[in-house]
Amino acid sequence: ETGVTQTPRHLVMGMTNKKSLKCEQHLGHNAMYWYKQSAKKPLELMFVYNFKEQTENNSVPSRFSPECPNSSHLFLHLHTLQPEDSALYLCASSHEGLPNTEAFFGQGTRLTVV
Amino acid sequence: GDSVTQMEGPVTLSEEAFLTINCTYTATGYPSLFWYVQYPGEGLQLLLKATKADDKGSNKGFEATYRKETTSFHLEKGSVQVSDSAVYFCALSDNGGSQGNLIFGKGTKLSVKP
Numbered sequence: 001e002t003g004v005t006q007t008p009r010h011l012v013m014g015m016t017n018k019k020s021l022k023c024e025q026h027l028g029h030n031a032m033y034w035y036k037q038s039a040k041k042p043l044e045l046m047f048v049y050n051f052k053e054q055t056e057n058n059s060v061p062s063r064f065s066p067e068c069p070n071s072s073h074l075f076l077h078l079h080t081l082q083p084e085d086s087a088l089y090l091c092a093s094s095h096e097g098l099p100n101t102e103a104f105f106g107q108g109t110r111l112t113v114v
Numbered sequence: 115g116d117s118v119t120q121m122e123g124p125v126t127l128s129e130e131a132f133l134t135i136n137c138t139y140t141a142t143g144y145p146s147l148f149w150y151v152q153y154p155g156e157g158l159q160l161l162l163k164a165t166k167a168d169d170k171g172s173n174k175g176f177e178a179t180y181r182k183e184t185t186s187f188h189l190e191k192g193s194v195q196v197s198d199s200a201v202y203f204c205a206l207s208d209n210g211g212s213q214g215n216l217i218f219g220k221g222t223k224l225s226v227k228p
Contacts, residue, residue: 004157033214042118043158043203043218056215090157094214102148103214105158 003027006091006106013081014114021076021109023091031096032074033103034066037088049074050096081113116141120204120219127194127226135189135222137178137204145206147171147180147187148216152201161189161202194226 004025013019025032034046048056049068063085065077074091088110094103120137127133139145146165150158162171167182176191187204204219 006157031214040220042220043216045215045217048215092158092214096213101213102160102163103216104160105150107155107157 004091004093004104004106006089006109008109009107010110010112012112012114013078015081015083017081018077018079020078021089021091021111023074023076023093023106025072025074025091025093025104027093027095027104029093029095029104030071031094032068032071033092033094034074034076035090035092035105037090037108039087043090047076078111081111083113086111086113116145116206116208116217118204118206118217118219120202120222122220122222123201124223124225127224129196129226129228130193131226133189133191133194133198133224135202135204135224137187137189137219139185139187139204139206141185141206141208143208145208146213147178148205148207149176149178149187149189150203150205150218152203152221154200158203194224196226196228199224199226 007022031050036044046060047066067075088108090108091106092103117140148163149161151161162173164171164180170179178189201221201223203221205216
């Protein structure tokens with residue numbers, strides 16, 4: 001496998017459920033990110049992990065809980081979500097410290113909260 | 115804070131027409147600038163980038179020039195194809211920060227008719 005892989009591609013969950021989104025990268029990158037893409041809004045950066053350490057949390061509600069067990073895997077644990085959390089959640093990775101690099105994105109998980 | 119503004123869509127063109135999607139930015143430092151493309155049902159793919167003033171990024175017939183004096187990074191293509199139908203995002207990253215820590219515009223949807 002190559003690139004950034006996200007699973008599942010689609011997820012429907014109730015407001016009382018607990019679920020997790022998974023992201024995996026096989027690019028040898030050392031930084032991973034979660035973005036939220038909602039209709040009619042710019043992509044919003046949620047979390048940044050650099051060398052497995054969380055370096056940014058952009059005022060994201062605590063019902064979203066990230067986990068980065070190693071530099072290749074990133075999770076987003078979800079609990080007691082609201083319907084307005086329905087969106088496309090995109091994972092990205094990059095190699096920090098190298099010049100002239102860029103971020104690579106996964107295909108996203110389409111989340112619907114009912 | 116830093117921000118990106120791009121023209122509202124949707125943009126509808128006939129095949130072989132000339133394309134321009136305007137993008138302007140506000141940044142305190144000297145950011146890197148990017149155009150990402152999102153095809154239907156997919157994640158984001160990097161289309162082109164420029165890391166300093168007067169650089170021109172190009173890929174697949176698309177071009178954009180980093181204009182510091184006008185704080186712009188307009189995307190152009192001389193002859194669009196149906197396969198170019200997608201949503202295009204202009205983005206910037208603070209060169210002092212992570213390459214995946216991106217600020218995006220709202221996106222411009224392009225539809226190319228045969």
